[in-house]
Amino acid sequence: MTRTTELGLAAGLVRLANLVNRVFADVAREHGITPQQAQLLCKLIQGPVGMAELGRKLDLEKSSLTGLVDRAERRGLVRRVRDRRDRRACLIELTDDGTRIAFETHQVVCDELEKAAVEVPVADQERMTDVIARIAPDAPEQG
Known part of the structure; x- marks a missing residue:
């Protein structure tokens, strides 16, 4: 049996997830943000996103997402803007500083x-x- 098969699929996937999480944490720390803020910024690179869609992309409940966006907004990384299609809703978009940090x-x-x-x-x-x-075709995006 090779080392790979001894590890097992589940353990290998957990190890890979830990690697990705560690990389996000290290890179985020270098930029003075949390790993969750880094993931939020990366989700906004393509343009403004509504809160419901952002919650799905980040796999976060509404209250957790609101807190994350509030903290990023206080740091000057994102801002809330009105959705022109639905005046009751807002979109979250990157600020100039948020855009720079997101791309970096x-x-x-x-x-x-x-x-x-x-x-x-x-x-x-x-x-x-x-x-x-094939394993994660519809999984929330991570980066």
Whole structure:
């Protein structure tokens, strides 16, 4: 039995999740934000997002998301803007500082995760990407 099969799928996935979480935590700390704020900023790179959609993307309950957005807003990273399609709703968008930090953290997280896999042959990386997409096709995005 190889070391990989001895580890087991579940344990391997947990180890991989821990690696991703550790990278997010390290990169966030370097930028003076929390890992949750880093994930929030990365979700907003593509443009403003409504609270309900943002909650789904981050897999957070409404009260937890509200607190996260409130703290990021106080730090000057995001702002609430009116949704032109629904005046009762607001969208969350990045500020200039939030945009800068979002792009920096996203790039560094991606770079660090790529470095972690540098010894893995490209064919195995491609297979791994395919397997992950099949295991978690609708999972909330993480980065």
